[in-house]
Amino acid sequence: MNATDHGQPEWHLDSDASGTVVVLSGEWIAQDGRIPPFPADGLRQVEKGQGIAFRTESLGRWDTALISFLWDLKQQATRAGLELRTDTLPDSARKLLDLLPEQPAPPPAPPHRAFAPVTAVGAYTIDSLTEIGTVTELGAETARGALAAATGRGRMRWTDLMSNVRDAGPSALLIVGIVNFLIGAILAFVGAVQLRKFAADIYVASLVGIAVVREMSAVMTAIIMAGRTGGAYAARIATMQGNEEIDALTVFGIPVSSYLILPSILSLILTMPFLYLYGCLIGMLGGFCVAIGMLTVTGAGYFHQTINAIALSQFEFGFVKSIFFAALIGLTSCRIGLRAGRSAADVGVAATRAVVVGIVGVIALDAIFAVIANTLGI
Amino acid sequence: MIDTVPDMSPGDAKRETLMSLQDITLAFGPKIIQQNVSFDVRRGSIFAVMGGSGCGKSTILKSMIGLLRPRQGRYLVGGDNYWQGDDAHRVEVSRRFGVLFQSAALWSSLTVGENVALPMQMFTKLDPGTIRRLVELKLGLVDMLHAIDQYPSELSGGMKKRAGLARAMALDPDILFFDEPSAGLDPITSARLDDLIVNLRDGLGATIIIVSHELPSLFAIADDGIFLDARTKTPIARGAPSWLRDHCDDPQVHAFMHRERPETPSGRTD
Numbered sequence: 208m209n210a211t212d213h214g215q216p217e218w219h220l221d222s223d224a225s226g227t228v229v230v231l232s233g234e235w236i237a238q239d240g241r242i243p244p245f246p247a248d249g250l251r252q253v254e255k256g257q258g259i260a261f262r263t264e265s266l267g268r269w270d271t272a273l274i275s276f277l278w279d280l281k282q283q284a285t286r287a288g289l290e291l292r293t294d295t296l297p298d299s300a301r302k303l304l305d306l307l308p309e310q311p312a313p314p315p316a317p318p319h320r321a322f323a324p325v326t327a328v329g330a331y332t333i334d335s336l337t338e339i340g341t342v343t344e345l346g347a348e349t350a351r352g353a354l355a356a357a358t359g360r361g362r363m364r365w366t367d368l369m370s371n372v373r374d375a376g377p378s379a380l381l382i383v384g385i386v387n388f389l390i391g392a393i394l395a396f397v398g399a400v401q402l403r404k405f406a407a408d409i410y411v412a413s414l415v416g417i418a419v420v421r422e423m424s425a426v427m428t429a430i431i432m433a434g435r436t437g438g439a440y441a442a443r444i445a446t447m448q449g450n451e452e453i454d455a456l457t458v459f460g461i462p463v464s465s466y467l468i469l470p471s472i473l474s475l476i477l478t479m480p481f482l483y484l485y486g487c488l489i490g491m492l493g494g495f496c497v498a499i500g501m502l503t504v505t506g507a508g509y510f511h512q513t514i515n516a517i518a519l520s521q522f523e524f525g526f527v528k529s530i531f532f533a534a535l536i537g538l539t540s541c542r543i544g545l546r547a548g549r550s551a552a553d554v555g556v557a558a559t560r561a562v563v564v565g566i567v568g569v570i571a572l573d574a575i576f577a578v579i580a581n582t583l584g585i
Numbered sequence: 586m587i588d589t590v591p592d593m594s595p596g597d598a599k600r601e602t603l604m605s606l607q608d609i610t611l612a613f614g615p616k617i618i619q620q621n622v623s624f625d626v627r628r629g630s631i632f633a634v635m636g637g638s639g640c641g642k643s644t645i646l647k648s649m650i651g652l653l654r655p656r657q658g659r660y661l662v663g664g665d666n667y668w669q670g671d672d673a674h675r676v677e678v679s680r681r682f683g684v685l686f687q688s689a690a691l692w693s694s695l696t697v698g699e700n701v702a703l704p705m706q707m708f709t710k711l712d713p714g715t716i717r718r719l720v721e722l723k724l725g726l727v728d729m730l731h732a733i734d735q736y737p738s739e740l741s742g743g744m745k746k747r748a749g750l751a752r753a754m755a756l757d758p759d760i761l762f763f764d765e766p767s768a769g770l771d772p773i774t775s776a777r778l779d780d781l782i783v784n785l786r787d788g789l790g791a792t793i794i795i796v797s798h799e800l801p802s803l804f805a806i807a808d809d810g811i812f813l814d815a816r817t818k819t820p821i822a823r824g825a826p827s828w829l830r831d832h833c834d835d836p837q838v839h840a841f842m843h844r845e846r847p848e849t850p851s852g853r854t855d
Binding site: 237305 | 710718757784
């Protein structure tokens, strides 16, 4: 490796008394990007059993580029049954060349993906049913853990529950408030345009009240919590999976369902109904502000109309719904975290999935509730 | 205070200094990790940073690869003051570095081959074919060619280390940093890795800084080193691990090198 400039990396075959000689010259630097390949038929003229030596007097600086070329040569020589006299190479080049295998690994066969719709549908069905079973089992185990905790024999740590409640509840107040205020205001705007035509301004209060209490507050709060808390649960459990923390819990015999999942679900179940009530209040406030500003409605009139329009059963309905939403978000996000892979990318995938499944699930569940409410006449 | 070391071999003294730490102090906030750290690393040496757990070995390495700015002191790489100047200057100097992290730190969303290829794609103008050839070569050197299309999560600990080594060599750096290369490896794999490190040093002419407390591996490959003390937060000995084992009188160092309990646990008072 001397420092003088020798120009382009070059090689040619030569022969002398001892046999074939590969003459190497020039600078062989990988980052210059000029590594000559050794042609597949480069050793055609060399007779079998002959040795191949090297002449390196005019070889300049070199790095892995030279080794790459020599490796090509080594593979060709092995295939042609020729002996490479590596002792004529610089010592360090020989050492590196010795580390390399004679044959490169054959490229792996591309994964076999046949078009088999029946198999695919079948596999998907079985997967889905298994998943439903697993989630149900997890839910049942968690419920059993909750019963045990209630009777004082549980494995749940109350400090975990408290810190989860703090994360899910008070720290979500601001964003739940903002979203519900805006939803209430938007409903009032939409209603105001139509109702003013009939001089029925005051019914804006009923519209906002019923919409917020029955649907919007529960659904919007659940969607916020799915994005905020559900995603966080999935990411946390997926990270624990990657760090073998879940394995450690399993080995100690600490049930994942009671230790990890129960406080997560319970904190959502405890906080969501109250966030829902808070959302109702703020949503109606949003409607109130718009009505006072835009319409000929007095504050007292709006208040009175709201009280008259909303029956207590509406609140009960929303309250029960938000408990179910909370359980759904908690259970699915924890399950998605648990089944995540072990790499950093898998954590992102798990968090995204948890949010998507949570939001879609909440809306689907809300549709089911709407049908039930219709049937029961609530 | 630092035990001086005679030259390990006649050739060593002639080698030029490649990196130089001068009176470096490292700290996290008010907590001092190491202070008055001064040593030179000669070109082509395998330099060991030794010491008990928690003495700041990895922190020194972190500072040498540019992840932690020292509280004070100068750090020269090839005569260039590393921490002076802007980020672009540091990136330029860091191009000479290759780092094998303690847990290999392979990018988990890329295959092994892509892990090695990424630095080349980012920092060179090589065409894809050449990059592929070099990736295969580097994985071949660490005997990982068979795993080129696998993801890091599918690899064992030793395979991850070797793949990390191939990635560290991606840009043909002339300075390689290894953080606990043999931690968690079985003795045979560990010995193979030692051979590999020596071969890479000899073959590529690289300088290697190695943080480790695996004694057999240190004795086998390191030809220079420094011993850090956790209590006094300074280096207390300097020299090749095998030389320190045979000649160093410091009770701490002696105990470390011979895997004994220190005779006078609080013997030093500085």
